[in-house]
Amino acid sequence: MAKVFIDGEAGTTGLQIRERLETRADIELVRVHPARRKDPAARRAAFAEADVAILCLPDAPAREAVELAEGLPVRIIDASTAHRVAPGWVYGFPELAPGLSRRIAGADRVSNPGCYSTGAIALITPLVAAGLVAADEALSINAVSGYTGGGKELIAEFEDGRAPDFFVYALGQGHKHLPEIMTHAGLTARPVFAPSVGRFAQGMVVQVPLHLGGRRISDFHDALAAHYDxxxxxxxxxxxxxxxxxxxxxxxxxxxxxxxxxxxxEAAAAVLVAVLDNLGKGASGAAVQNLNLMIGADEGAGL
Known part of the structure; x- marks a missing residue:
């Protein structure tokens, strides 16, 4: 039985991970009393007891958590943005490259992909690898997500009626998923990214429009199909x-x-589309999939 500590289990991602794990006979959840969930001593004791810890925290607290666990044998999955391009961390998208599942299974530090990033990278990476999209091609990425991806404050805005039905944001091109997308898709040119949020709790569509420029729709479809076969x-x-x-x-x-x-x-244009649950393959589902690989469980257990 693997012992798992969810640091930040009161948040949206943490709650969903807990729901996926708490009924499993092969996992024992390590818990910190709610009154002590921010107590460093209590958290370090939980890290010490666990085989694997899953961090469901904002970036700065996630970095602090890794420091807090320093010197302990606990393995870590970080669901924040903090370590997605950090040296020494394995990127937790098992389907992205040959052998990546094995690397995740043997890793001590795994970074969970972002939700927008999962869709964008899944579409772009195989096409760059196949030579169908140049690493320096001028790309744009458009996406819409359910409001649960925005954290507690945005969830509250939508659920108490203060938020509009739809809005586009981060148009200054500083979204935190951009470095992750460029790194793991193998891009050298920065894409233009326009994310948005709609009045639905969860779910996501990511779109990458392309001028064909001599390429064919079937070229893109066949390359993706071969990659994920x-x-x-x-x-x-x-x-x-x-x-x-x-x-x-x-x-x-x-x-x-x-x-x-x-x-x-005929129109010489394509739109690559990814559909996923921003709280599933885009967050908690991906974390559980990575956990399963790390503890030697069936990859789909709890999913």
Whole structure:
């Protein structure tokens, strides 16, 4: 039985991870009394007791947590942005590259991917690797997420009626997922990123529009299909299966990620599309998948 400590289990991601783990017979959750959840001594004792700790914290507290666990044999999965491009950390997207599942399974430090990043990187990385998209190509990424991705304050705004039904944000091109996307997609040119939030709790669509420039729709589809062939959670689906409408909530409460290529050769334009649950494959589901690999459990346990 693996002992797991969720540091920050009161947040949205932490709660969902706990729900996925607390009924499993192969896992024992290490808990800190709610009154002591910010007590460094109590948290260090929990780190010391656990085999794996999952950090569900903002970036600065996540870095502090790693320091707090220094010298202990606990393995760490960090769900924050803090270590996604840090040396010594394995990027926790098992399907992204050959052998990455094995690296995650043997790692002491794993960084959980971001939700927007998961969709963007899943689409772009195989195409860069196949030579269909240049590392310095001028790309744009558009996305919409459910409001739970914005944390407690944004959730409260939507649930008490203060937030608008839809808004676009981070247009100054300083979104914290951009370095992660560039690093793990193998890009040398910074994409233009326009994220947005809608009045639905969870779910996400990420879009990458492209001028074909001599490429074909089938080139993109075939490269993605070959890359993810045999994947348990990532599927490449036909554009026609959507019936002309892509719904961001379609994969809610799953760990699935669906990729598709839309557009036409005649129009010389394509839109690459990823659909996922921002709290599933984009957060808690991915963390549990990584945990399963690290403790030698079935990769889909709890998912």
């Amino acid at each position: 045999g994947s348990r959670f990532v599927r490449v689906v036909a554009a026609e299966s959507y019936g002309g409408r892509v719904v961001p909530t379609a994969l809610n409460d799953t760990n699935r990620l669906d990729l598709s290529v839309h557009g036409s050769d």
